[in-house]
Amino acid sequence: MNDLEKYIIAHSSPRGEALEWIERQTHLRTKFAHMLAGFEAGRLLETFSRMLRPHRILELGTFTGYSSVCLAAGLPEGGRLDAVEINDELEDVIREGYRRAGIEDRTRLLIGDCKAVIPTLDEVYDLVYIDANKREYPEYLALLMGDSPGGASPKVRQGSWIIADNVLWDGKVYGEHPKGDPQSRGIIAFNEAVAADGRLENFILPLRDGLNIARVL
Numbered sequence: 001m002n003d004l005e006k007y008i009i010a011h012s013s014p015r016g017e018a019l020e021w022i023e024r025q026t027h028l029r030t031k032f033a034h035m036l037a038g039f040e041a042g043r044l045l046e047t048f049s050r051m052l053r054p055h056r057i058l059e060l061g062t063f064t065g066y067s068s069v070c071l072a073a074g075l076p077e078g079g080r081l082d083a084v085e086i087n088d089e090l091e092d093v094i095r096e097g098y099r100r101a102g103i104e105d106r107t108r109l110l111i112g113d114c115k116a117v118i119p120t121l122d123e124v125y126d127l128v129y130i131d132a133n134k135r136e137y138p139e140y141l142a143l144l145m146g147d148s149p150g151g152a153s154p155k156v157r158q159g160s161w162i163i164a165d166n167v168l169w170d171g172k173v174y175g176e177h178p179k180g181d182p183q184s185r186g187i188i189a190f191n192e193a194v195a196a197d198g199r200l201e202n203f204i205l206p207l208r209d210g211l212n213i214a215r216v217l
């Protein structure tokens, strides 16, 4: 952790015990702790959720549940978070984290592939957080907007918010020589699709690895 991050954490309200537990478990049980939203992005998601008070939240790519707990912070009475994760080996740690955060009765964990799960969802979401397979971001967007060839209904409405993580991809998506690997290509295509879509208003916040924050018009 650098001095700036230490300063920010020292001068921000502390996060709860559940998030600390999830972060510890992530380090103990996986080799990919860098995938966690972490303190700053997590606090931002929590802040958005508290400001928006969304009734229905969809999370694509749950990992160990850190961002779920942040997103669920602003759910009103009767609200629900649907969380989609492909890796069933993470299910027990996700569920225990939800229990510790006291959100298990407001969350529905859907183990499966986002591309298969999204068309089956019979909901319209107020807030969607995209953080699953970077190669597939454009397909998630098409499914959410109701543009996919299968003809499933849109999962967002006028006034919904779509937030996608890692859209600057460590700098590999801009500059003279954007990288041609599949993940960079996926994110480049996603950012272009969002910017070109007249139904969306967006901007990219350069926090951590970049968040693309879009409102459905």
Ligand SMILES: C[S@@+](CC[C@H](N)C(=O)[O-])C[C@H]1O[C@@H](n2cnc3c(N)ncnc32)[C@H](O)[C@@H]1O
Pocket (backbone or CB within 6 Å): 035, 036, 037, 038, 060, 061, 062, 063, 064, 065, 066, 067, 068, 084, 085, 086, 087, 112, 113, 114, 115, 131, 132, 133, 136
């Ligand atoms: C960057 S991590 C998510 C981190 C999490 N949102 C957080 O902040 O704590 C990406 C997750 O997406 C999952 N994933 C990748 N492809 C997926 C897919 N097609 N459908 C569902 N989950 C997927 C991975 O297994 C991984 O757990």
